[in-house]
Amino acid sequence: MKQYEAVIKIMEEYGGYATLGFLNQNVDVSNWKTKTPFASIRRIVQNERFFFKIKPGLWALKTYKNKLPENIFPAEKISKTKQEEFNHSYYQGLLAEIGNLRKQGTFIPYQDKNKKYLEKKLSEITTIEKFYDFTYKNLLRYAITIDVSWFNERKMPSSFFEVEHSTDIKNSLGKFVQLQDFHTKFYIVADIARKREYEDKLNLSMFKSVQNRVNFIDYESLSNWHTKSFEVRELENNFKL
Numbered sequence: 701m702k703q704y705e706a707v708i709k710i711m712e713e714y715g716g717y718a719t720l721g722f723l724n725q726n727v728d729v730s731n732w733k734t735k736t737p738f739a740s741i742r743r744i745v746q747n748e749r750f751f752f753k754i755k756p757g758l759w760a761l762k763t764y765k766n767k768l769p770e771n772i773f774p775a776e777k778i779s780k781t782k783q784e785e786f787n788h789s790y791y792q793g794l795l796a797e798i799g800n801l802r803k804q805g806t807f808i809p810y811q812d813k814n815k816k817y818l819e820k821k822l823s824e825i826t827t828i829e830k831f832y833d834f835t836y837k838n839l840l841r842y843a844i845t846i847d848v849s850w851f852n853e854r855k856m857p858s859s860f861f862e863v864e865h866s867t868d869i870k871n872s873l874g875k876f877v878q879l880q881d882f883h884t885k886f887y888i889v890a891d892i893a894r895k896r897e898y899e900d901k902l903n904l905s906m907f908k909s910v911q912n913r914v915n916f917i918d919y920e921s922l923s924n925w926h927t928k929s930f931e932v933r934e935l936e937n938n939f940k941l
Contacts (some may be wrong), residue, residue: 716764721930757923771816793817794926795848801929805851842878857884864890892918
């Protein structure tokens with residue numbers, strides 16, 4: 701079997717689409733005569749004869765283009781609101797999977813748990829069902845609405861991520877201000893086109909207390925982080941770590 705055929709086979713077995721991280725984890729590369737199988741997979745999916753890119757980190761087979769699930773690649777035009785919802789839950793899913801690989805507890809707001817990440821509900825890929833009561837109720841009401849939360853083994857928040865596709869970044873920064881007294885990392889995840897807006901708003905005096913604690917992750921960088929996380933996990937498995 702040729703290398704590209706092995707990639708096609710896995711995609712066909714899982715509905716005609718996959719993240720690059722999933723391919724790195726599931727394509728059998730044991731007989732590939734290359735020292736860089738992950739780079740080979742990355743090159744293969746860019747072959748426009750067989751594959752097409754849906755969004756950062758997500759690829760599909762051209763033969764499946766008109767029969768993919770609506771949340772993956774709608775065959776008919778859908779509303780902007782619905783498309784934004786699909787994109788939002790996709791990036792939430794990437795963050796949850798990265799957290800799981802890093803052995804963090806992962807939580808997504810209750811109102812988002814039934815939204816789809818690829819073929820699964822977001823609730824199926826997170827590890828925390830009930831949000832931890834790690835502080836006072838007046839602060840918990842901000843934390844519990846964060847798009848993706850990671851918790852350490854002591855059930856304390858280690859990282860908070862807000863996915864900002866089109867909503868006002870100020871709202872997320874406001875949450876971070878309320879939660880600034882915790883030893884937690886803060887992230888805004890958005891399209892690279894919004895980075896200037898993010899910087900302008902973060903530099904407002906009202907956010908001075910968190911200006912040095914918030915980081916920006918664009919969608920392409922997030923998908924690369926997701927892919928690399930799976931690559932590292934596979935290498936660790938090979939070493940039986």
